Amino acid sequence: MLRRPQRASKLHQRVMNTNSLTQAPWHQTTVEPLEYHRKFLKENCRPDGRELGEFRTTTLNIGSITTADGSALVKLGNTTIICGIKGELAAPPADAPDKGYIVPNVDLPPLCSSRFRPGPPGEQAQAASQFIADVIENSEMLQREDLCIEKGKLSWVLYCDIICLDYDGNILDACIIALLASMKNVQLPEVHVNEQTGLAEVNMKKKRHLNIVKHPVAASFAVFDNSILIVDPTSDEENLSTGFITVVIDEEEKLCTVHKPGGTPLSNEKLQDCINRAITRNKEVCKLLNKVMKSMKAK
Amino acid sequence: YLHVALLFWQQVILCHCTLDDLRVDGRSCEDYRYVEVETDVVSNTSGSARVKLGHTDILVGIKAEIGRPKLDRPNKGCLEFFVDCSANATPEFEGRGGEELGTEIANALYRVYDNERSVDLKSLCITPMEHCWILYTDVLLLQCDGNLFDAISLAIKAALLTPSKIPKVQMMEDEEGTTEIELSDDPFDCVRLNTENVPCIVTLCKIGQRHVVDATLQEKACSVASLLVSVTSKGTITCVRKIGGGSLDPESIYEMIETGKRVGKALHAPLQDILNKEESLGKSREKVGFIG
Amino acid sequence: MPVDTKRLRGPEESQSPWLFVEQEQQSPPDEREDGRRKGQVDVRPIFARCGLVSQAKGSAYIESGKTKVICSVYGPRETERKDETDMKFGRLVCTFRFAPFSCAKRCGWIQSTQEKDLSMALLGSLHPGLCLHRYPRSQIDVSVLVLENDGSALAHAVTCASLALADAGIEMYDLVLGCSLRQEGSDYLLDPTFAEETQEPATESTENRGGMMVALLPSLNQVSGLLCSGDLEQQPLVEAVAACIEGCQRIYSVAQRCLLTAVKKKNPPPDG
Numbered sequence: 001m002l003r004r005p006q007r008a009s010k011l012h013q014r015v016m017n018t019n020s021l022t023q024a025p026w027h028q029t030t031v032e033p034l035e036y037h038r039k040f041l042k043e044n045c046r047p048d049g050r051e052l053g054e055f056r057t058t059t060l061n062i063g064s065i066t067t068a069d070g071s072a073l074v075k076l077g078n079t080t081i082i083c084g085i086k087g088e089l090a091a092p093p094a095d096a097p098d099k100g101y102i103v104p105n106v107d108l109p110p111l112c113s114s115r116f117r118p119g120p121p122g123e124q125a126q127a128a129s130q131f132i133a134d135v136i137e138n139s140e141m142l143q144r145e146d147l148c149i150e151k152g153k154l155s156w157v158l159y160c161d162i163i164c165l166d167y168d169g170n171i172l173d174a175c176i177i178a179l180l181a182s183m184k185n186v187q188l189p190e191v192h193v194n195e196q197t198g199l200a201e202v203n204m205k206k207k208r209h210l211n212i213v214k215h216p217v218a219a220s221f222a223v224f225d226n227s228i229l230i231v232d233p234t235s236d237e238e239n240l241s242t243g244f245i246t247v248v249i250d251e252e253e254k255l256c257t258v259h260k261p262g263g264t265p266l267s268n269e270k271l272q273d274c275i276n277r278a279i280t281r282n283k284e285v286c287k288l289l290n291k292v293m294k295s296m297k298a299k
Numbered sequence: 300y301l302h303v304a305l306l307f308w309q310q311v312i313l314c315h316c317t318l319d320d321l322r323v324d325g326r327s328c329e330d331y332r333y334v335e336v337e338t339d340v341v342s343n344t345s346g347s348a349r350v351k352l353g354h355t356d357i358l359v360g361i362k363a364e365i366g367r368p369k370l371d372r373p374n375k376g377c378l379e380f381f382v383d384c385s386a387n388a389t390p391e392f393e394g395r396g397g398e399e400l401g402t403e404i405a406n407a408l409y410r411v412y413d414n415e416r417s418v419d420l421k422s423l424c425i426t427p428m429e430h431c432w433i434l435y436t437d438v439l440l441l442q443c444d445g446n447l448f449d450a451i452s453l454a455i456k457a458a459l460l461t462p463s464k465i466p467k468v469q470m471m472e473d474e475e476g477t478t479e480i481e482l483s484d485d486p487f488d489c490v491r492l493n494t495e496n497v498p499c500i501v502t503l504c505k506i507g508q509r510h511v512v513d514a515t516l517q518e519k520a521c522s523v524a525s526l527l528v529s530v531t532s533k534g535t536i537t538c539v540r541k542i543g544g545g546s547l548d549p550e551s552i553y554e555m556i557e558t559g560k561r562v563g564k565a566l567h568a569p570l571q572d573i574l575n576k577e578e579s580l581g582k583s584r585e586k587v588g589f590i591g
Numbered sequence: 592m593p594v595d596t597k598r599l600r601g602p603e604e605s606q607s608p609w610l611f612v613e614q615e616q617q618s619p620p621d622e623r624e625d626g627r628r629k630g631q632v633d634v635r636p637i638f639a640r641c642g643l644v645s646q647a648k649g650s651a652y653i654e655s656g657k658t659k660v661i662c663s664v665y666g667p668r669e670t671e672r673k674d675e676t677d678m679k680f681g682r683l684v685c686t687f688r689f690a691p692f693s694c695a696k697r698c699g700w701i702q703s704t705q706e707k708d709l710s711m712a713l714l715g716s717l718h719p720g721l722c723l724h725r726y727p728r729s730q731i732d733v734s735v736l737v738l739e740n741d742g743s744a745l746a747h748a749v750t751c752a753s754l755a756l757a758d759a760g761i762e763m764y765d766l767v768l769g770c771s772l773r774q775e776g777s778d779y780l781l782d783p784t785f786a787e788e789t790q791e792p793a794t795e796s797t798e799n800r801g802g803m804m805v806a807l808l809p810s811l812n813q814v815s816g817l818l819c820s821g822d823l824e825q826q827p828l829v830e831a832v833a834a835c836i837e838g839c840q841r842i843y844s845v846a847q848r849c850l851l852t853a854v855k856k857k858n859p860p861p862d863g
Contacts, residue, residue, distance in 0.1 A: 014762040065739045066657055068692035082738065084692025085596045090605035103601035105700065110686065111663045111734040113646045116688055118734075120597045129599050145656040157605045161700075165661060166644045189608060235646075281612070370610065371696070408706035416822045524719075526817070536828055539803075539819040540712075544814035546719035549836060553829050560825050 007216055033176065034240055048077075048234065053277055055232045058285070060292045063185045070186030074178040077234065078168035080112075083178035085160050087188050089200055092148060092155040100147020100155035104132040106162045106175060113167035113235075131259055132162070132175055134171050135248050137275075139216035139256040142183065146211055150193045154200055158186070169235040172259070176218040177285055184293065186210050216256045217285045219278035220246040223264045231277060245271075247278040251286055310521045314507035322511065322518070329562055330351045331449075331513045332577040336457050336573055348457035353515065354444035359454035360437045365468070365480065368424065368431040375415065376423020377444050380408045382451075389443055397440075403542075404438070404447065411498060411529045411538045412455065419493040425468055445515040448527055452500035453570065459494045479529075498529040498537045499570070501563040503555045505547060510555050512562050523547070526555045530563025598700060605697045624786070625656070629778040632837045634770065637845050639751075641853035649759020651849075653751040656784060657741035662751040664759040667729035681726030685714040687734045687748060693740045709745050716749050716806035716816030718770065722762040731761060737806040742784040746771040749806045749816065750846060757850055765808040766846055767815055768836035772831050773832070774801045774823060778830055781838050799827050805835035809843045812836075 040046050046085050050056070056077030065071035068084035092099060106128040110116050121129070136142070147156040160182070162175050187207040222233035222241035233241060243263025248256040255275065260266070266274075313323060321325050330355035341347040342361040351357075369377055382404045384397025413416060423432040436458075438451055468480050504514040504522035511518060517526070523545035529538040539556065541547065547555075627633040628835075635656040644650035647663035670682050687710040691696045713735065721731070733756065736746045749769030757763060773783040773790075776799055780787050788802060801821015807814055814836070819828070 050722045065659070065692060067695055067739050067741075071692065080644075082690075084690060086607075086692050086697045088603040088605040088697060089611070093602070101601045103599055105598050109688070109734060109736065110665070110732065111647075111661070111736055112644070114665045114668075126597055133599055151763075157601050159601065159691065159697060163690055165736075167646055191608065191611075200608070200611045204612055209703055285615065370606070374681060402707060403711055406704060406711065409704060410708065410820050414820070531822075535822050535824055537820065537822055539817055539828070541715060541814070541817040544715065544718040546808060546811075546815040547817075548813055549832065552814055552817065552832060556828060 020089055026071060033236065037224070037237065037240060041049055041224060041230075046230065046237070050232075052228070052230050053286055055284070056234075058177070058288060060181055060288055062111065062292055062296060064183050068182075069188060070182040070184075071176045072181035072185060074174045074181065076170060076174045076177075076232065077165070079174050080166035081162060081164050081171060081174040081178045083160060083162045083175070083182040085182050085186050087186070088157045088159065089149075089154055089191065090157045092152060096144070097152040098148045099144035101134075101157040102136055102142065102147070102160065103157060104136065104160040104162065104179065105129050105266065106132060106164070106171075108164050108167065108171075115167075127261070128162075128172060128175060129245040131172060131246070131257075132160070132179060134259075135176060135216055135218070135257050136179075139214050139248065139250055141180070141212055141214040141216055141250075142210060143213070149191050149200075153198075154191070154193050156188060156191075167235060169233045169238045170220050173218045173220050173232065176216065176248065177289075180212075180215060180217070181273055181289055181292070183212055184212055184289070214250045214252075214256075215282070215289070216248050217278070218243065218246050218248045218249045218257075218284040219281040221274055221275065221277075223266070226264045229270060229273065247274050249275065249278040249282045251282055253279050253282075303540050309517075313518065313521050318508060320509075322446075324515070326513075328509055328511045329558060332515075334453070336453065336570070338457050338460075338574065338577055346458040347453045348386070350450045350454040350457065352444075352446060352450040352453070352513070354442055355446060355450045356440075356442035357447070357450045357454045358439040358441055359451070359458045360439075361455075361458050362435045362437075363432050364434040364435060365425065365430055368428065372420070374424050374427040375420035376433060377420065378409075378413045378418065378434045378436055380405045380412075380436050380438065381439070382408070384440045384443075388440050404451065407437075407448065407527065407538075407540060407542075408436075408451070408455075410540070411452070411500065414537075417497055417531075417537060418459070419496075422493060443516070444520050445517075446502055446513045448500045448502050449513060452498070452529070456494070456497050456499060456570065457574060459492055459497055460571070496533070498531045499563050499566045500527060500529045500538075501559045501566070502527050503559055504541075505545075505551055505555070510551065510558065512558065526552065526558060526559065528559030528563060530560055530566075532564065532567035534560060536560060536565045598746050600859070602791060609695055613689045623780060627781075628815075629780055632781055632834055632841065634782040634838050634841055637747075637750075637842055639754060639845060639849040641754055641849060642857065646754075647759070649755045649757070649761070650760045651751045651754035651758055651760055653747050653754070655743070655747055655782070657739055658747055659738040659752045660735060660744065660747045661738060662733065662748070662755040664731065664733050664752075664755045664761065665761075666731035667726045667761070668732075671731035672726060674770040678774070679724065679727055681721075681729045681731060683714060683718055683721060683723065683731050683733065685710050685717065685735070685752070687713050687735045687737075687745075688738060689744070693737050709748075712745060712816060712818050713748055713752065717752055717756070717767055719813065719815040720753060720765055720767040720808055721756065721765050722764060725762050727789070731756075740785055742786075743769075743771040743782050743786050745769065745818070746782070746806075749804075750842065754846060754849060765810050766843070766850075767806050767808055768839040768846060769804060769806045769840055770842070771804040772801065772838070773834050774799055774803070774821065774827060774831055774843045776800070777827075779827075779834055781834060799823050801828075801831075803828075803831055804836060805832060805839065807836055807839040809840055 059075045061073040065084050069087050070085040074081045106125050108116050108125045110118050190203045190206040192201050221229050221231050223243035226242050246259040335351040338348045340349045341360045345363040346361040349358045382401040384401045502525055503510045504525045506522045524543040524547050527540040630730040641651045644663045649664040651816030652661045691698050733752050737744045746769030753767040773780045801823045803819040
């Protein structure tokens with residue numbers, strides 16, 4: 001049963017002592033990583049000292065990129081994700097003349113890990129981009145109608161570019177937090193369409209925030225040995241796991257998305273466990289987000 | 300990219316000779332090899348030129364086409380460069396081997412030529428924000444014997460200087476609102492580009508303590524690094540770039556810039572003479588072409 | 592434009608709102624916006640930190656004014672291509688990229704010709720500083736990402752990359768530091784901001800305009816990279832190069848201190 005985390009240091013210490021480990025020996029982590037992880041999981045904790053249901057330390061920094069209309073930097077343990085949103089003007093889509101566009105894209109450059117090669121986005125990046133697009137649509141965090149300036153003529157396009165700077169597992173959670181934080185940070189200028197010339201007129205001095213109605217937060221789990229669920233897996237844990245599941249919940253405890261790309265099948269109870277943990281995670285993240293935004297306003 | 304392996308003693312002799320202002324083929328440090336320039340070699344282009352610099356053989360063809368101007372330069376035309384390292388030149392260019400070199404050369408050419416100061420881009424504009432002339436410049440490397448940049452720049456300047464066949468156009472809007480292009484009937488009524496400021500590139504290679512102009516492949520193999528200097532006819536320097544994997548001390552750089560400026564400035568006048576002579580011959584000149 | 596089939600696409604064409612803002616014709620100001628002086632060697636203060644990307648062998652982050660650059664180094668690892676030179680020397684591969692949100696106008700995801708050009712310039716600048724003969728048959732990958740471009744992106748990328756290489760423990764002859772400059776008429780502006788780099792001239796016929804980047808190995812006093820474009824006379828050009836060299840020397844101490852901190856953190860001195 002995944003519970004709210006308590007300090008797991010005592011359990012962790014016990015495992016280390018029982019196995020006469022003062023520091024993770026190289027042969028244990030590299031030659032027999034699975035055995036090494038299993039030793040800890042038997043005692044309901046993990047090699048980095050966390051409990052099974054514990055997230056890594058999350059830090060958030062908003063609005064540091066001034067050239068972007070909205071930006072956020074998220075650190076989830078070592079995993080670092082930066083999201084920058086830029087608004088551009090375009091004609092609305094032909095099939096929805098009163099809506100704008102939201103275009104997310106996740107990039108996993110060779111900068112963040114040696115497993116990625118330069119070139120077009122690989123499978124993982126494409127899957128992540130599609131996941132983010134699904135979350136934006138399912139959660140209805142932002143009404144696309146809000147992005148329309150003049151029906152049939154002009155609307156906003158929000159390009160949400162998400163780049164991973166350090167890959168240590170669980171990028172989906174971090175991407176969602178970064179996206180949410182930067183959306184809340186976005187300020188778009190006022191735009192009118194001049195009736196005579198048909199061209200847009202932009203007033204950079206008047207800016208307003210987006211109307212974010214829902215706050216979806218993701219919680220990702222890895223399945224170990226077909227049975228044990230661990231939350232927020234690191235890169236090593238991801239490599240050893242047999243299945244993944246990501247649950248996205250908004251602040252009204254409504255389920256937005258469940259993303260399960262194959263792997264070990266899960267029973268109903270396990271799924272309910274995940275959902276419950278995700279609900280508490282949403283509260284944690286919203287609290288952090290509000291704290292950071294308040295401290296920014298205070299400046 | 301192009302490697303010529305020289306034995307150590309060959310490198311030493313080469314370096315020592317340069318100190319005395321004497322090179323392997325008898326030239327002094329600031330002499331160019333024998334240059335041959337021929338224009339109008341490719342008939343269906345707006346301008347073309349072929350330059351032979353020693354054994355280096357370059358063919359440049361410029362085609363003018365109507366397109367949309369770039370968003371940040373709405374009332375100016377632009378140049379697009381494509382460099383093709385033909386496998387004929389050396390077997391190293393087979394398949395994708397020459398791609399890296401081609402990209403490097405194309406990038407350098409963009410920096411040197413695709414700006415307002417070198418070529419009068421405003422004259423290439425037809426309708427601001429809508430239509431402009433884009434000069435697609437194709438550079439073909441037929442044979443490589445060192446000093447590619449200098450030969451390419453001479454060829455580009457020659458191709459631009461010749462009476463380019465860029466016709467005068469007017470955009471007319473008819474009743475339905477579609478724009479039509481109207482060409483003037485007179486085949487000799489064309490836009491002549493103002494090529495006063497088109498620069499020439501001089502590549503200087505540092506060998507030992509001195510630097511040389513127009514290095515052959517062998518001399519390049521002995522050099523630490525090269526400096527590319529692009530000079531206009533007025534003597535202003537439009538681009539300086541260090542190429543190669545070595546480093547230079549500041550004093551050498553100042554000397555090389557001075558030599559580059561002197562040599563570069565002196566290149567323009569003879570080139571203009573040759574081209575004027577060619578133009579005056581008109582139809583009666585013999586075309587050497589490719590065979591013969 | 593090649594169609595990017597692997598990324599989610601928005602509308603066919605979109606334009607930055609900046610194109611529609613009323614451009615006020617401003618003549619270039621007499622004083623520099625941030626209070627630095629014209630014609631003097633005045634670089635922006637630099638904040639540098641090493642070792643922030645946990646996955647990389649070495650990494651560095653530089654912040655100078657609003658320009659933010661991050662670099663990771665991976666390697667030496669086995670090289671993919673093997674030709675004659677690879678048998679004796681290591682291969683250095685540099686990638687320079689702007690994040691799409693780094694400039695006022697959004698850049699696309701596909702590497703543009705400008706980025707390829709800057710990657711090559713970066714490679715040429717770093718190459719002389721490394722002892723590549725110590726890593727035969729190997730490849731060292733340097734990836735630079737500009738998070739925010741407020742001028743002198745390439746110069747800071749060079750400095751950042753050499754700090755990351757040092758952090759990765761790659762043997763080097765010396766750090767490579769970069770500095771850029773903008774020449775306007777008779778004055779030069781060292782370490783220009785983006786606005787200063789793209790400033791339109793006061794009059795059409797302003798002589799001596801250009802931008803330049805110099806990469807220097809400070810203790811050996813060797814210039815490893817020089818990239819200049821514009822319309823300059825010989826004398827101002829030579830003076831500009833000298834000013835850039837002095838600018839590089841100014842940031843040497845900051846770079847050294849940053850490396851020292853990083854090394855101490857990795858290897859804390861034994862207690863007692």
